[in-house]
Structure formats: structure tokens, C-alpha cells
Amino acid sequence: MFIMSKQDPKYSRVNRREQEQKNKRPKKHPRKKHHVLSTVLWSLLLLCIVVVAAGATLFFSYARSAPSLNEDSLKNPGATKVYDASNKKILTLGSQNAETLKQSEIPQQLKDAVVSIEDRRFYEHDGVDIKRTVGAAFSNFTNSSSGLQGGSTLDQQLIKLSFFSTKKSDQTLKRKSQEAWMARKLDKTYSKDQILTFYINKVFMGYSSYGMQAASKFYYGKSIKNLDLAQIAVIAGIPNAPSQYNPYSNPKLALARRNEVLDAMLKNKKISQAQHDEAKNKDISDGLLPYHQNKQKNEKAKIADPYLKQVLSEVKKKGYDPYGANLKIYTNIDMDVQKRLYNIANSNDYVYFPDKKLQVASTIVNPNNGKVVAMLGGRKNGDVTYGLNRAVQTDRTNGSTAKPLMDYAPAIEYLDWATYHSLKDEKYTYPGTNTQLNDFDNQYKGTMTLRDALVQSRNVPAIKTLDAVGIDKAQNFIGKLGFKYKKQLEYQNGIGLPSSTLQNAAAYSAFANGGTYYKPSYINRIETADGQVNDYSSKGKHVMQSSTAYMITDILKGVITSPMGSGTRAQIPGLYQAGKTGTNAYPDDISDKFPEDVSMDSWFNGYTKNYSVSVWIGYDHPYQGNNYLDKASERLAQLTYKEIMSYISQGKTNSDWSRPSNVLTKQLNGVRELYLAGSPDQSMMKDESKNSSRSSEKSSSKESSSEESEISSSSSSESSSSSEDSNSSSEETSSSSEDSSEPSSSSQESSSTEPSSTPSSSEQPSSSQPSENDGNNSQPSSSEQQQDSE
Template sequence: MSQNNQVSRKDYKKKKTDKQPEKKGNAGKWIKRTILTLFTLVLVAVIAGGLLFVYYAASAPEMTEDDLLGTFSSELVDKDGEVFYTLGAESRNFANPDEFPEVMINAMTAIEDQRFDSHMGVDPIGIARAAAGFITNRGQISGGGSTITQQLVKLSVFSTAREDQTLQRKAQEAWLAVQLERQLSKEQIMSLYLNKIHMAGNVYGVATASEEYYGKHVSELEIHEAALFAGMAQAPNRFNPYVNPDLAETRRNVVISVMRNEGMISEEEATTAMNTPIDEGLIELSQEERNTLVFDAYLWNAIAEVEDKTGLNPSTAGLVIETNLDMDAQQRVFDVLNSDEYVDFVNEDIQAAVSLVEAETGKVRALGGGRNQQGQREPDRTTQIKPVGSTIKPLTTYGPAIESLQYSTYHQITDEEYSYPDGTPLRNYDREYRGQISLREALVDSRNIPAAKVMNEDLETSQIEEFVENVGLDIEHFSNEGTIVPSNAINASTTPLQLAGSYASFANGGNYTEPYTVSKVITQDGQEIDLTPETNQAMSDYTAYMITDVLKDVAASQYNTVGIANLPQAGKTGTTNFSTDEQDQYGYPSDSVPDSWYVGYTPNYSLSVWTGYDSRAKGYLSFNDGTRQIPRHIYREIMAYVSEGTENSDWSRPSSVTEVAVEDGSNPAQLPGPNTPSSAIVSELFVSGTEPTEVSRSFGEELSAPSGLSADYDEEADELTINWDEYQLDSEDESVSYNLSVNGQSTSLSSTETSITEPPTGSLTITLSVSAFGNTGPESSISITIPERIDEEEEEEEPEEDLEEEPEEEPEEDEEDTEEEPPASEPDPSDDEEEDVPEETPEEEEPEETEEPEEPEEEPDEDEE
């Protein structure tokens, strides 16, 4: 090592010691630099934010007096062009600033904008909160931070849709709010705001709400009434006292509490107001308001759709909204749900949801959001996410299996004891197993285990995801994890409206169109906005047709509850379950269920029906009281009505599908063999090109006539020998037996030769056939003539008898007999023979008696075979 590079231990330690003070100094410098860097970044952010605010503000739209007053109403028209609802200003009562009582103004400022009197249109604290929300919500404002002035600007100029609450929009609101504060007084701003806010249903403005809810002028409002309206401003339909009285009362009392804390009312006034029942003073809905309940769910779905797709506010924008509403069908839906004329609902608490979608176009023709509605915009159950039970099976299991794996409707699945991958056991509804069954039987009878096996053992997750997304289903709703899980084979969650739309893709040859209520919007300046969604090929036509063919069996088997004469239709039932703990807790019977579904479709319409209770604690559905069958009854009443007078041609089988007769029980599918009985033949559907080609031999091969049949008679031995060729089967596991018939006397043999001693004389017909697999083939046949044999004992006796009878009877024949038997005239040799005969005859006759039963002695061998 070089001398110059050598460092002693002492020198090293010294160098380390010398460096330590330098490190402390560097740490201090590092902290200072970090602080300076952060300060610089904050300063840059503030400057950049300011510049960005100026940029956004510069692009803010102009706000006019018409915008503030909101004088433009919107008209909604049905599919026939008839106006069925006017939304907005025409139903609004305006009040002047001096007509609003102080209690109303205090209630609104207490809950919505406590610094209203002091700010210049924006609230810095609120803006900071909104900015934080922007960061944590990926560019979306989570809410809060808006002053009453900003809310007025938003209601007048901007969309109220949640997705439009961006930082840019917030900046523009703030800028316009500051400008508005310079132009108008606080009293004017408050008055405009109170006249514009939505008060549930088609009620806009506090003055209108005062008349509609309490039948009084706004100036007469009391504390509890003013507090209710102030509380409704945040979520008018949620806190509607007609629809959700409990929520409305809770919200009202929050406002009263804040008013008391802010010194706006006394403790005594607060207590009195809080103790006032929420329904005190409320008047009944007007007849006009009640008429709108017929189409209430449809109306607010259409309004929300316009807001979401255009960003326009139908209540102020003066639009013509062309909907897809079939008013005739809508009235029928309302009537079926709200009377016992068509369906026995058992009690008033059972709820229902109905969604009617045109299969080819995706147009929503009618919606039933619930029963016994008390006011507008009650909870719409057609858009609520609900567990759908077995109605999901065609969408998560059998549809993907046919689409991706090209399963046939005959595809065999073993229904047997089964557990999910995590070990959780799964059972069928009847707690039984059926062994090997077809896909058709598994789906028609809604067997759980076959569905779970196909989804979890045969399909890839990606194949399922692609299929369900193509038919518009949101996988995030399928499970708590927001992903496909093993139990999705038999249950998942979606909305009744979306379920009807997904099933419509089966009815429409695999084409999917998102269900929509509005086709077109015409703005005040005449601009037309087309809202028709695109139609996409969600699946192959063979998948749609084959699923439909199976579901037609479901519709036909539902105890005639959905059957409609001359109407081709398909459908699926579904139920969900209570846990054992829930049944014990609520005292429900074992067959109780919380939800019951029927989703069915024709070539023209797809219709989903859900029934249940809004709370699992409120009640259950059961077979015993008929409530589990209610969805099918609702479906039948509505589908029969809307199908009247329409062309209802059955679905045509596409060229991609081939119908094939197969032998039931074969696995994989085989064509029937020649001996397959008709009872074992089923007709099933296959994707063209995947049909079975192998012929089944379960019931035997096609048997032919045996060959080589021959017969030989040994006159000296008086024995007939019959031979034939051995019959060869293709199957090595089966043997044949031979069926031999001689002049109609039959026997069964296993060998290829047999002998008959002293066979019948004369012409003999011999037939032979083979039996195997429980069937008998065609016969081979030959003939042989056996000469008359000479009986020596008869030669001695018969002439004497003949001679005695000759004069009296047939002399000619006796002469012939005498001529034929010349040995009778030679007694000596005959006597010698007769002496031998008695001794030899028993010996000759004894074999005859033992040989005759020898042929059937072979029958036990056949039994053993």
C-alpha cells in the first residue's frame, strides 16, 4: 500500500471528530432550506391559485335578470306529443322582500349561511373547505362553502348536478356572487333565493310551499313551519313531510336548535316549536298534485336524466322535454299497484317496483316507483339498488358460459354436494341433489349448485365481467368488495330498471341499449339535443336466443301464473333470503323471504317486478299467504295489457344456432342410437358447428341379421344340425344371444350350433336373430325338408287294422298303405324285428325324452349374461 494512502487509527478518529460539527451545521441548513422550499411552494400555489381563479372567473357566463327571476317553465310531453306536466315558474308564487317574515329569514340564515349579513358574497372559510374537498375528491367539490348568494347564482345560471361541482364552477360562482352583492341589497338577494329554491315535487319557492303545505300566506308562517322550509332547502325530497315525516321532523328540530343557539328565538319558543307534531297544519294534496302521482317516478327520472345529460335545469331553463312515456301503460301500472282489483297485496305495507322497457329501443315506457304514495318524489324503488336473487343467473353464469364457452342448452352439470372456494357450503332450495342434469334443467328449476359450479369452476372472472358490463350492470354493486365474488352465481344487486334493461338484450337478439326516459330536449332558442343512447352488441345472437329458449320454459312452468295466450315470452323468478338470526329475531317462518322478483320479456317489452318491504323488520313474503307469487301476478296483468293489439311474433332461430335431438343422459352429448327409445331423446340447442357427431350405443348397436345360417339333416342318426356364423359386436362390453325358431318353436342360445334329434318331418322353416343391449335385430331364415321316418312297430300292427277296416272304410287308401309297406306280407323277418324292438325301443326312446329338454337347459346361461 502506498505510504501516502496510509491513515493511522488516530488520524481516522481525528478526522471523524473534525467532521461532526460540520454535520450539525449542515442539518440546520437543511431545515432552513426545507422551510424556505415549502414557503416558496405555498407562495407559488397561492399565486397559481389566484391566477387560476382569475382565469376561471374571466370565463364565467353572464347573469341576467331573467336568470335570477327564473320565469321559464319546461314542458314534458309523452310519446304521442301530449304535454303531461309543466315544470317550474308557472306553478310558482312570488313574494316581495317585505312579505317574508323575520322568522323565515332567520331560519334560513341560521342553517344555510350564518355570516350572510356580513360577507361580500363569498365566505373565505367555506371556500377553504371546498378547496380541501376538491383535493380529497379528485377534482369534485364535496359540498359546503356556498353562501346563500352563491346558491342563488348556482340555481340561476349553473347545473345543480353533482358531477358539475368542479373547482372551475366554484370559482365562477364566487365571482358572480361578488358581482351580485354589488348590484343588489341583502334583502333582494334573500327574497330571490326564497322565491327560487325547490320545496319538493313541483313546488318552487317558500311562498308557494306555504300555500301548498299549510294553505296560508308566507307572511303568516310560524317558527316550526319556517324551520321546516329552511331545513328542506338542503334536500327537499328527502325532508318532505308528506313522504318522510320522521326525517323531516328531525331536520326541522336541528334548525330550531340552531336558531335558539344563535339567539334568534327563546328557549321557550324553541321547546314549543320542537314539540309541535310535524304534520300539524299540513293540508291534503290538491287533486292536481294527486294526478301527478300516476307518473311521479317517471317524471323525476326524466328530469334527473335531462340534468345529468345536458347540465340544464328543467325547472328554470324553459325546455321542451320529449319523453318516451306511454301514458296508457303508465296508468295501468299505477292502477295495478294501487288497488286490489288486479292483485291481492294482503296489506298496505307491501311495496313494489315496476319497470317497463321497450326491448328493441331501450325506451322506458312506464315506471311504478311504489304503492300508496302520499306525495311527489317519494322514494323511487325502480332506481334503488336491491339484491335480485336468481334473476342474476342468466347474466353472471349461463349467459357468459354460452357466450364464451359455447355451452349448449344440453351441457351436463353435476348437481351434488358443493362448497364455495372458501369452504362455505351451498344448498339448493329443496336441499336435494339431482346428479347429472342439463344446463336447461339447472336454469329452469333454478338449481343453485350447478350455477355456482359453472361460474366458479368453468368461467374466468374476466369473461363474467365483460358480459355483465356489456348489458349495463355495475359490478361495484355486486358485493361489498365491489368485485365479482363466488356468490354472484346466485345473487347480486342492481336496480329494477337496470335489470329490465339487461334482460331486454336477450329479447333483442343480444343488442343492448341503456334504458332511457327522454329522447330529445328542445331549448328555448330552438336547439335540439338528442339524448338517444347508442345500441351495442352485448352478446352473440346465439347466446340471446339460447337463453331465451330456456327461459321460455321457465315462463311456461310457473304454475300458469304468467301464461298469456298467444304471447311468446320468457322470464326468470328470483328471491333473496333472511339469515337464520333475522328469522329468529323477527319470528318469521322458515319459508319467509325479504324480496321476490319476476323479470320477463316478449319480443316487444322487458318488464321487471320487485316486491318486498322497505325494511326487513316490517314484514316478509311467503308461499303460505301468496305474497311470494305477487310479482308474477303483477307481471301478467301489465304484460297482457300492453301486449294487446301489438304484433307478437315468436323469436326466429338464427343460423348460428342448431337444434339437435340427443340421447338424454349422454355426456358429452351424443346422437341417439338406432335403439334409443323415444322417451330417452331430447331436443336441445347447440352453437352451430359444435353439434355432437358421435352416435350413442347406450341402448345398443344397430343389429343386423346373422349370417351363415345353415341346416343339415343326418337321416341315419335322425338328427338335424343347425349352424351359423358368430355375430361380432363393436362393443367389447356386451355379448349377444341367438334367438332360434324351428317351425315356431323358439329357444335362446349362446353358441353358434345346435342339434335337434328326431326333428319334425316335412318342411321346416328355421329363423335366427340376435339380441343385444335389450334389443333384437332382424331375422335370417332358411327352409329344410325332413323325410317321413319308418316306424317298424307300426309296420306289424297297422296292416291288420287296415285289413279289418278295408271293406268298411277307404279301400283305396288301404291299398296304398299296403303297397307302401310290403314288409307286412313277410311275417318271419318282421317277427324277428319285433322281438328286438321291445328291447331296443326303450333304449332309443329314453334318449328322446332326455334330449328334448336339453335345448332350454341353455337358458340359465342367458340369464347370467
């Protein structure tokens, strides 16, 4: 084999040629690499300069629009103001429970505790702690727990409390820039001790107390200068989370927070190890007063206490801190109505209450927009601030006021039942059980119309109706009316739903306005310290046909006006209104411990086109002693309703409800009955009318013929305006199509009159004595927890 050596001329020529080609290629100079790197670095530097310049420009642009620094805002604690529906101030939060300290009156140990836990470098920075801000940002980014405090200094916290909203969504770059700018300005304007004094006097400390001096007296009953180290540490730890770190709400968290303050003071060399250990070994309850609440010193706020409690709860749900955000809260409360409701419950000038323990709760809603007009949480509550609000509690069932909601309205809505639909009141057991259902009188009335069954509040027809509708459909129906339950309801709930007066007033509003449900609302709008305004009007949802609402309303008028009605004591002469009674009897297994014919709860839900009112009467502890309702006490729900409805209806337009075009009328046994065009009951009614006409006298035959003519003409003009029969008070106008998703015209006034005007003879409230039989006192088996009656 021939092998070419390196010395071979051919081999050498090839190598030389390759080498020549390599030599012709341009050489890579190190200078060029350095030039590219330099260009990149200069570009990055220029970009940083541009970013910083843009940031600075943006920062100063934001800062220029920051609120002006003023001492009044820094000094005044709890600047949030609450207004009524007429924009008149009810109260300034905290102003009645605030106490301030002079700079010289603040104990050094308190200053040390606050600075150690909130801002260790307080005396070193100039309002903004860059090192701390970067550290906090890095900690948040890495999710590490480095023990660093938050990024805001005491100066920034004071600025936020005094001038800005504390809502999380409002913590924007603009807001942070303004806080930082104003904190720097604050630090230049005031001394460190002045700033610390502002902060100590301003912070919210729980239970409507503002300032650490007020908190010291509230929790320990003495001035802060008389507290020991452990107690001072408790006070210093509260502002970070007042609802969690106060010793009443959560002793365990309060103890942990107190010890955290003591540890910070030790680390900051403000106390010795011995002082630290001694204070840490003390019980959190050491020196603490027994649990109590602040007394309401503001008369308006005292009267509106339950309403204000709900307002503050709603404000928090919307993301605001009402105690530290300097808000203007405009509510829907009518203080005149609220005051009258309060006086009805707390004096015997209007309604006589047999003892101080008997309680009452009530909610008044505007059915046309869902605004809560007034609310009563109880009676004889003294001066307690934000006490128990029975108007929103859902641990008592609403008795037979559930029947229109869960039984009869769904039957009309889904099954097209007429008001004269035939039902039997007879011996009956709950479907799928051996539990017998009884009425207050343990009797049965036999065959009766739907109208009579509801007016007389018979239990068996109601549950039979619910069975025909079906639990699922019925629960879905009331779910759209604000009654939400995690579990499936049972048949017994057809005569009693666990609910509040707030839920009942809002649900019955849908009957009043023609089928639209509005979620009840306390707040009209909120204005933040920097001028932002947020409106909170409730948007209605059409939840039932206007024909359903109208037919239920027509029946419920009879609850008040009919001699057989259970709510005749709620009559207000001349006022177009409708309503329903409800009572709850004691369960069978304990009923023998109480007198006969007594109840635990009494309800009345009533409405006009302007207001929906729900009233509950009962005792907080119905199983104790003589805490039961006799017949006289049961009527207090109706009488309370009558008093407040009479008052709020003065000067309001008084008009009847308009009949939708697909609701037809028929005289049956002297009663004006209603049915839906094309419904099964219409055909049945025609057949019965024909059979009746063959055997009746000539005059009756003429009347029947006339009524048949009305049915025929009404059926052929279903979408046109429908005329009332000869007994109607006035000619009614047609409503919009039932298929429309918007509220129908049935909610509009058919005849606008002054409040002094009275209904026609067919609608005139009865002057007969009310029946003693409410139909409200059935006694379910002890195996059933349902305690409703009617």
C-alpha cells in the same frame, strides 16, 4: 522604470483623439425617449379603445338576441314542463305547490332579510351592480374570502330563473351579457318592490315548494306574516341551496345559513343587536312541523311519481336545475302503460294482493333502444310526491333470475356449451367452503341437461356451471349488463345478485334483442328556455354473441311453457315470450321463526322482442311479524307480469326469434336441443348418436341417420342460412357473422305475424297445470348472507 505623466505630449494626443471620436457620436436626446414612451402609451390606449369597442359591439350583438321581457314568465313559478313519450304534458313543476303573495302582503322583515343576504345594494343599483361584480370577480381571482356576495344581483337572478338555463356549462359570456341587458331593462320597467315580489314568489324552496309563502306553510304550517324573525331568516336563506339549507334535509347547514342571514341583517342595520341575539339563540327546529312531504295533486303526476323522481334525478346529473331552468323535458314514459301498471298494483281488479303492506316494484324497458317505458315504485303510497321508489333499490337479491345472467349465458359464451350439456344435480358444497347447497325440496335429480337444470331452476347445476366459468369471467360478463359491484362476487351470487328491477329489465333486454345492452334511459330530449335542444338516446353495446342470447332465450321459453317449468303462471297464449322466476328464502339461522316453504322475495323477469319486464314482490320489513310470502303470494310476480305483458303486447308485432347460422339443432329424447357448430358438445353428440344407432330399432336408426345428415350439412355451411328441423314452426333465416360488433340479425323478426297468431305445435304454450315446485327455496347456511333460493 519609465513612467509617462499626464503632461506627456503622447498621452495628451491619445486623449484628444478619443475625445474627438466621442464628439462625433450622435447624442441621445431626452425628447426621443419621451416620443417612444408616448407612442407606446397611445398604442395601448388605442388598443383599449378597440377592445372596448369590440366588447361593446359583441355585447350589443348578444343583447339583441336575448329573449323578450314578459310578465308571465316573471310571475309563473317553476316553469319547467315534463312531457310523456307522446309529447303530452304530464305536469309543470311546482305549479301544484306554489303560492304567491301580493306586494302589500310581504312583511318588511322578509324583504330586509332577502335583500341583506342576497343583494345589499339592491335599492341603489339599476339592475347590474358594477362594483359588486368587479369585487366578486377579484375575490374569485384571488381565492380570497372577503365576505362579498356573488356577482349577480336580485334582478339578474330573477332573469336567470325566468328566462335561462341554470346549467353551469350554459353560463357563457353570451348568456351573462343577455342577463345583464335584461336586468337593466327589468329595472327600468318595474319598481324595486315589484321585482322583489316577483323573486319572493318564484324561487324554489325545496320539497316541490315554490315561493316563500308556500315554503312557510310547508315548513311551519302558517302564513309567512305569522313567522318570527328566526323563522323568516330560515326561509330567506333557503333559495341559495334548497336541498342543503332547508331544515329537514340538513339542520346543521340550515342553522348556519339562518345565522348568516341574521348577521347580514345586523350589518345592514335592519335589526338591532338585541333582536339579532334573541333570534340566533333559538333552536333551528323551533316551530318546525314534523317531517312530511307535499301531496301530489296532479293525477298524472301521482301515477307517474316514481318515474318522475328518476327523471328529475337524471336532469340534475346532466347539469340542469329542473326547478329553476324553465326546461321542457321530453321523457320516454308511455302514460297508458304507466296507468295500467299503477292500476294493477293499486286495485284488486287484475291481481289479488292479500294486504296493503305487501309491496310490488316493476320496470318495463324497450329492448331495442333501452328506453324505460314505465316504472312502478310501490303500491298504496297515497299522494306522496317523489316517495320511495323500490324499482331502483338494490338491497334485495334477484333470486334465480341471476342464473341465466351469471351462470349459463357465460358458459355458452365462453365454454361453447350446448343446451344439452350434461350436469349433475347431487350433494354439493360451495367451492372452498364447508357450506352445503340445497334446493327447495332438499333432493337431487342426478344427471340432467343444462336446459332442464335452468327450466327447473336447480341450484347445484347452476353453481357447478359458475365454477366451470370462473367468478372473474362471470362477473365481467354481468358487468357489461349493468351489474357493477365494487367487491368481487362469491359463488352464492350465482343464485342471487343484489339488484333492482331496473337493472334486471335492462339486462334481460340483451337476451331479447340478440346480445346488445342499452343503458336504460328516462329522458328523450331536453329543451332549454332559449331554444337549445339536447338529445339523450342510449347507444347500444354488443355484449354477447347472438348465439348466446338465442340459446338462453330458447331455454327460457320452456320456463313458461314446460310442465316442469317454474314460471308456467306467466303463460300468455299465442305470445312468443321467455322468462325466469326467482325467490329468496330465509337464512337458516332464523328460518325456524317462520313457517315452512315461505320466502322473503319473489321475482319474475320476462320478455318479448318488444318489451322486457321485471317484477319484484315482497315486504319492506320481511323479518317482522307475518311479513313473509307463502306460495300464493310468490306467484304474484308472475301474475303481475302476465297482466302487464298481455296489455302492452296488444297491437304489437308478435314473432319468434331467428336462429343464428352457427346454432345447430338436434332432437334428443324428443326435445329440440341447440349447440354451436364446432363446439366440443357437437363432437360428443356425434359419438353418442353413432353408438345409439347400432343398438336401436330400424325406425330409430333411420331417424338417427337423418339427424346425422343434418349435422353434417349444417357444419359444412356454417355461414349460410340454416334450416330448422321438421318440428320447427317456420323456415328461419341466417344471421350475420358472430364476429361482428354490431347486433346480429338474430334480433330481426323471422316471421312477422299479427298478435292473434299462435306459435306452431312445437312452440305452443303448455296448457297443463303448473308445477308447485318453483325450485326457488334453498336455504343457505346462516354463515352465508345470500338468501336466494331457486
